[in-house]
Amino acid sequence: DTGVSQNPRHKITKRGQNVTFRCDPISEHNRLYWYRQTLGQGPEFLTYFQNEAQLEKSRLLSDRFSAERPKGSFSTLEIQRTEQGDSAMYLCASSSRPVMNTEAFFGQGTRLTVV
């Protein structure tokens, strides 16, 4: 068990460019979550998957954002036409389907800077 892995760790991009982040969850976890954290704030929920199905999306997830989990394993989060307001830490978490324990584990995050 290597934990939740996110790549890249840091991304600097020019405004208007597209970026894609990857998350590899803990292998036996079937739930995967994306969160966004801006400076000085707690993380905010963006979206989650159970296996390959995207079951909920936050209103924070504008139409420039898309997330996929095609085979129910890793997930990607793409931001199109990036804006300076997209600069944040993007965190991925995973958990197992709740029976007795729904504990979520987080990756190291991808820090995005839009210049």
Add this chain to the structure above:
Amino acid sequence: GIQVEQSPPDLILQEGANSTLRCNFSDSVNNLQWFHQNPWGQLINLFYIPSGTKQNGRLSATTVATERYSLLYISSSQTTDSGVYFCAVGKAAGNKLTFGGGTRVLVKP
């Protein structure tokens, strides 16, 4: 949605001191977790504690679900305890977590 409030927002401690961090939430939950965010941004799991009391070394936590609050105790604080502590809660559907604003702890040598 659920509201989560943490107090105090900032805490400065002398090394060796004890402290209590509080988390209040506005609705019944089936998941409550405490995290420590390190300087590189990673959220480190401290406790999964939807109810009851747990201890891990110098840290302990208590959640009183019926009164909608949780407490994190830090005893004999060390400089490595510095950082931001987050409380996060979740309900049954999807178990997405709602985070509080965090408590920023600075432990001085």
